[in-house]
Structures are given as structure tokens and as C-alpha cells.
Amino acid sequence: MYTIGQVSEMFHLPISTLRYYDKEGFFPNLVRKGNIRYFSDNELEALRIIECLKQSGLEIKDIKQFFEWVTEGSSSYTKRKELFEHRKAAVKEEIKQLEKTLAMLEFKCWYYDTAIADGNEDRINAMLPDNLPKDVQKLYNKAH
Amino acid sequence: MYTIGQVSEMFHLPISTLRYYDKEGFFPNLVRKGNIRYFSDNELEALRIIECLKQSGLEIKDIKQFFEWVTEGSSSYTKRKELFEHRKAAVKEEIKQLEKTLAMLEFKCWYYDTAIADGNEDRINAMLPDNLPKDVQKLYNKAH
DNA sequence: ACTTGACCTAAAGTAAGGTTTAGGTCTTAT
DNA sequence: ATAAGACCTAAACCTTACTTTAGGTCAAGT
Numbered sequence: 001m002y003t004i005g006q007v008s009e010m011f012h013l014p015i016s017t018l019r020y021y022d023k024e025g026f027f028p029n030l031v032r033k034g035n036i037r038y039f040s041d042n043e044l045e046a047l048r049i050i051e052c053l054k055q056s057g058l059e060i061k062d063i064k065q066f067f068e069w070v071t072e073g074s075s076s077y078t079k080r081k082e083l084f085e086h087r088k089a090a091v092k093e094e095i096k097q098l099e100k101t102l103a104m105l106e107f108k109c110w111y112y113d114t115a116i117a118d119g120n121e122d123r124i125n126a127m128l129p130d131n132l133p134k135d136v137q138k139l140y141n142k143a144h
Numbered sequence: 145m146y147t148i149g150q151v152s153e154m155f156h157l158p159i160s161t162l163r164y165y166d167k168e169g170f171f172p173n174l175v176r177k178g179n180i181r182y183f184s185d186n187e188l189e190a191l192r193i194i195e196c197l198k199q200s201g202l203e204i205k206d207i208k209q210f211f212e213w214v215t216e217g218s219s220s221y222t223k224r225k226e227l228f229e230h231r232k233a234a235v236k237e238e239i240k241q242l243e244k245t246l247a248m249l250e251f252k253c254w255y256y257d258t259a260i261a262d263g264n265e266d267r268i269n270a271m272l273p274d275n276l277p278k279d280v281q282k283l284y285n286k287a288h
Numbered sequence: 289a290c291t292t293g294a295c296c297t298a299a300a301g302t303a304a305g306g307t308t309t310a311g312g313t314c315t316t317a318t
Numbered sequence: 319a320t321a322a323g324a325c326c327t328a329a330a331c332c333t334t335a336c337t338t339t340a341g342g343t344c345a346a347g348t
Contacts (some may be wrong), residue, residue: 005324006175016307019326022260035313036325037158055245060305076262081256091242098239101200105232114223149294160337163296179343180295204335 001031001038011047012057026067033047056087079125104143110136145175145182156190168204170194170211201238202230248287254280 008015022030022037026046031038046067053063066083071135115121127133132140152159165180166174170190177181190211197207210227213220259265269279276284 003324004326014307017305017327020306034325035327052245052248055241056249076261077256077260081260082255084249084252084256088246088253091249093247094243097199097237098235098242100238101196101234102235104196104198105228105235105273108228109225109232112221115218116221116225130287147295158337159295161335164336205305 001040002044004037004039007039007044007047010044011051021047021050022092024064026064028067028071056091058087059063072113100143103139107136107139108138145184146188150182151183151188151191154188155195157191165191165194168208170208170213172211202231202233244287247283251271251280251283253285254283 002010004015004018007013007018011018021027027039027043028041031040047068050063053066054060058066063082066080069080069083109122111121115123118124129140130137146154148159148162150183151157155162160212163181165171173184174187175184193211194207197210198204202210204272206227210224213224213227224236255268257263258268262268273284273288
């Protein structure tokens with residue numbers, strides 16, 4: 001059993017955020033003693049799931065939907081699985097997109113390294129769009 | 145030269161967004177004839193850069209900063225390079241985090257596959273936290 | 289002449305996900 | 319016994335990146 005302050009430190013989340021989650025109904029079984037919240041493993045696991053689903057790009061209201069399915073028991077297994085399948089596909093796609101973005105950023109870093117060395121962008125512009133050094137060309141192509 | 149409606153179609157961006165970007169100062173050289181905006185290649189290239197930097201997770205105000213640096217010329221190469229270096233590190237970190245999230249989602253998919261097959265979560269809970277099937281254990285460990 | 293359609297402005301409104309404020313209780317250390 | 323420190327609530331407020339609203343100009347088609 002932990003107080004809200006302890007949980008705040010453990011999860012690096014502001015106390016106000018924990019109270020906000022509570023108000024939104026994410027801890028249906030949270031125990032109170034004399035109006036003070038006590039978080040058990042149950043709530044910590046809920047928090048881990050919230051963080052994970054948030055990181056996966058799910059909105060708060062959809063995370064709440066998931067929690068409601070959990071309280072419905074085994075009849076919602078299929079719905080919950082579908083939620084995770086969709087998230088899985090979305091996260092895979094997002095990683096792919098970010099890798100493209102990363103290639104662009106790596107290209108830009110090379111670009112400015114070169115521009116700094118040359119004092120201008122003339123030599124780079126002469127190489128664009130397909131006479132870049134081999135490795136750089138690879139990045140450029142990946143990003144476009 | 146394109147009207148705002150044409151640009152809106154070309155970039156799949158609402159007209160209101162283009163006007164908003166203009167108001168924010170992203171098109172310092174935009175030409176107006178009798179109060180009507182005319183977008184030239186100059187502005188289209190600016191739009192491409194905005195889209196690109198937005199995708200890398202940069203906020204609008206930082207993109208604007210970048211545009212200001214560009215107008216300053218070669219004296220801002222180093223600042224611009226630092227911007228991209230920071231973004232590069234941030235995107236790398238984000239990909240790493242998303243891969244962890246993906247492991248969690250893959251674990252959850254297995255979890256619900258199994259729960260659906262069994263009709264309950266008892267067998268899974270008996271395996272947790274370290275007697276899961278080898279591949280699944282790997283996902284679980286990566287995610288935690 | 290008049291309606292339609294594309295353009296314009298300033299300013300208010302929106303959604304998400306919290307955060308801050310103002311005011312209060314309860315326990316513990318000095 | 320009083321002040322500090324951790325907890326509480328309800329409600330107002332915040333930020334970002336737009337979007338919507340309300341009201342208006344102007345050219346072309348019917």
C-alpha cells in the first residue's frame with residue numbers, strides 16, 4: 001500500500017495527474033482510509049498499463065474503455081485483443097515513419113556539417129539530388 | 145503561382161491552416177494582389193519543410209525559429225545543425241521507447257490469444273512472471 | 289440583377305491532457 | 319500549541335495547433 005506521494009515518485013508523475021486519473025475512473029478499486037488514497041499493486045499495474053497504452057498512442061478515453069472491458073471479465077477478451085492488435089499495427093507503422101524521419105535528420109546533420117566546413121551550401125547543392133556520397137545518398141533516398 | 149485553394153488541395157491541408165501558417169510568419173515573401181494570397185514555389189518549399197519538421201516532433205514555434213535562422217544565412221549553420229542533432233537524439237530515443245511498447249503489445253496479444261483459448265486467465269497468471277514460454281518471456285522482459 | 293463561389297479578416301472557440309488555485313483536514317515535530 | 323508537511327476537493331485555468339464564426343469583398347455565370 002502506497003500513498004499518492006510515494007506513487008508520484010515511483011512513476012515520476014505529478015500528484016495532480018494521479019488524482020486526475022482517479023477522477024477519470026482508472027482506479028475503480030482504489031482503497032481510501034479517512035479520505036486518503038492508498039494505492040495497491042492493483043493500481044500500480046493499472047498505472048503501468050495506462051503508461052504503456054498512452055505511449056502506444058491511445059487516447060485517454062480509449063484507455064478508459066479498455067479498463068471498462070477489463071471489469072466486464074472474460075466476455076470482453078476478444079475486444080481487448082482487437083484493441084492491442086490495432087495498437088500493434090499502429091506502433092509498427094509509427095516506428096517505420098520515425099525511421100524515415102531519422103534518416104532525414106541524419107541527412108540534415110551531414111548537410112550542416114558540410115555547410116559549416118565549406119562556409120556555404122554551394123557544393124552540397126551541386127551534388128543534389130543524386131550525386132551525394134554513397135552513404136549520404138542512402139539516407140537522402142530513405143527520407144524522400 | 146497558386147491560390148490558397150489550390151495549395152490546400154496540393155498539400156491536403158485545410159485553407160484555415162495555410163492562413164494560420166501565414167499569420168504565424170512562415171511565408172515572409174508571400175505575394176498578395178488585391179489582398180489575395182498567391183503562393184509561389186518559394187512558399188511550397190517552405191510548406192514541405194514545415195511538414196517535414198513537424199513530423200520529426202518539432203513544435204511550431206521551433207520551426208519558426210529555424211526559418212528565422214535560414215533567413216540569417218550562413219552565420220546560423222551551427223545553430224541549425226544543433227537543432228537537428230537534438231532532434232536526432234530525441235527521435236532515436238523515441239524509437240527505442242516504441243520498440244519497448246511494441247514488445248508489450250505483442251505480449252498482450254499473446255496474452256489475450258491464450259485467454260480466449262482457455263476461457264480465463266488462470267493458466268497465464270500461473271506462468272507469470274517468469275515461467276512463460278521462451279519467446280513470450282523475451283517480450284515480457286523487454287517490456288518491463 | 290443576383291446568386292454562387294472563392295477569397296478575405298479578426299476574434300472566439302475547440303480538444304486533449306493535464307495543472308493551478310483557493311480553501312480545508314489531519315498528523316507530527318518543536 | 320503551533321507550524322510544517324502530506325493529504326483532500328472543486329473549479330478555474332493552461333497550452334498547442336488549429337478551426338469555426340461572423341461578417342465582408344469581388345468576379346463570373348444565369
